[in-house]
Amino acid sequence: MTDSDCVLCAGREMDGVLLVTEVWSNEFWRLTTTTVGEIAGYSYLSTHRHIEDISALDGDEQESFGAVVWRTTSAIKEATGADHVYVYVMGDGIDHLHLHLAPWRGPTSPLIDDPIKGARHKVILSTGEEVWVSDRYPLQPRGLMTIAIADIRELLAE
Ligand SMILES: [Zn+2]
Structure with a gap:
């Protein structure tokens, strides 16, 4: 085709x-x-x-x-x-x-090594976890993340 x-x-x-x-x-x-x-x-x-x-x-x-x-x-x-x-x-x-x-070939390579757009900055969550977050996009709600994890896991369990 x-x-x-x-x-x-x-x-x-x-x-x-x-x-x-x-x-x-x-x-x-x-x-x-x-x-x-x-x-x-x-x-x-x-x-x-x-x-x-x-x-x-x-x-x-x-x-x-x-x-x-x-x-x-x-x-x-x-x-x-x-x-x-x-x-x-x-x-x-x-x-x-x-x-x-x-x-x-090392850090001077012209390749992009981050799939998320925007500069990253460290954020400490209320749970104490540290994450690097894009300055252009907000963190997604935990509930949405949990649904995606569960759906992927379920599809791969079949
Ligand atoms: Zn083609």
Whole structure:
């Protein structure tokens, strides 16, 4: 299944426009690496099939996902000498599943290491707990957090 308007479904045809080059692929997955950018080795792991997110992985894509992420991030880490390879999955820009595999080389790295927007400041709660909180977004009510925890736990218990 492909989407004719999707730049990732176009495969190698769009690599030049996206400033990436294919470094590996198999029947289900494709790894491309940036040819221009702030970080050498910054790569994208995408499905061949047009799906929007990880929850839409199917059959062999699901079964191979962990092994493929391990294999590709291990290669990127070794090739670049990175301390870690950050894995980001967004999806708001291009609605075709792709993981950003980003080699991180210490605190001077240009990578964003916090998924919450805004500067962080420490808050001591009435319970005595210390948390780092964004200056742009309020803490969510404990009841909402508890519902999300219970719902996720229940779904995974099935
Ligand atoms: Zn697509």
